[in-house]
Amino acid sequence: MIFQFFRRTRDDASIASLYGTIVAQARAKALYQRFGVPDTVNGRLEMILLHVALVLRRLNVEPAGGPWGQAVFDLFCQDMDDNLREMGVGDLAVPKEMRRIGEAFYGRQAAYSGALASSDLEVLVEVLKRNVLEGGEGSEALAGYVRAAAEALAAKDINELRRGNIGFPDPADLDKAADNGASDSKDNA
Numbered sequence: 001m002i003f004q005f006f007r008r009t010r011d012d013a014s015i016a017s018l019y020g021t022i023v024a025q026a027r028a029k030a031l032y033q034r035f036g037v038p039d040t041v042n043g044r045l046e047m048i049l050l051h052v053a054l055v056l057r058r059l060n061v062e063p064a065g066g067p068w069g070q071a072v073f074d075l076f077c078q079d080m081d082d083n084l085r086e087m088g089v090g091d092l093a094v095p096k097e098m099r100r101i102g103e104a105f106y107g108r109q110a111a112y113s114g115a116l117a118s119s120d121l122e123v124l125v126e127v128l129k130r131n132v133l134e135g136g137e138g139s140e141a142l143a144g145y146v147r148a149a150a151e152a153l154a155a156k157d158i159n160e161l162r163r164g165n166i167g168f169p170d171p172a173d174l175d176k177a178a179d180n181g182a183s184d185s186k187d188n189a
Contacts, residue, residue, distance in 0.1 A: 015071045017164030018055070019079070022072070026051045030172035035145065036138030041087075045101070046108075046132045050146065051168075052076050053109040057116070058153040058161065065158055077102070116150050145174050 026047035032039040037047060055072060059065035080101050084094050108131055115124040124143040129136035148169045156167055 014162050014164065015068070015075055018068075018161065018166070019072055019075045021164045021166050021168075022051045022055055023048060023079070025166070025168045028171050030170070031142075031145075034138070034172060035142040036133055036135075037142070038134055043132070045104075048076070049105050049108045050112065050132065051149075052105070053112045054146070054149055054153055055161070055166065056109065057113055057150070058156070059158070061154075062158045065161075068158075068162060076105075112146070116147070121147065141174075145169065145171050148174055 026044065031037045031047055032043065037043050052072065056069045059069040059072070077098070081094060081098060084097050085091075089097055111127045111131065112124075115127045118124070121140075121143055124146060125136075125139045128142050128146070129139045133139050133142065152167050152169055153161070156165070160167070
């Protein structure tokens with residue numbers, strides 16, 4: 001009976017692939033270089049929180065997505081625990097830090113969901129200024145990326161998501177498109 005808790009699911013590789021894709025996207029250089037996300041431990045944590053929240057938001061739309069979302073969240077928590085220990089956080093302090101990360105995740109998840117539900121992009125810009133960007137520079141471009149990522153996830157079939165084929169937009173391309181649009185509108189003025 002107790003061994004059921006130690007049994008690996010048949011989808012472990014898919015969940016690891018899905019989470020690996022999330023982390024890889026959160027580490028995309030353009031997020032830090034072009035959008036001004038601080039390239040610090042906290043900045044990288046914010047990007048992982050953002051991307052996990054985006055994927056869980058998409059998975060939770062589907063009836064069959066809930067267990068997948070929970071498995072991704074569990075892997076996220078294990079990854080955060082492992083990283084804290086690798087950074088030298090002591091065994092007695094890890095639960096406190098994990099509680100802090102959990103509170104940050106749930107707060108960000110609610111803020112991002114609310115901002116994405118709003119048709120006003122400025123709501124998302126303000127959430128990103130408060131949670132991710134120090135000083136707010138680059139928040140409009142980052143908000144455009146977040147909207148594009150949410151739209152790409154919404155258009156993706158859940159079976160593709162389960163295989164880790166998320167299809168996040170390339171933040172470097174979105175930024176260039178935004179720059180071209182801005183220069184086109186200046187040329188037309």
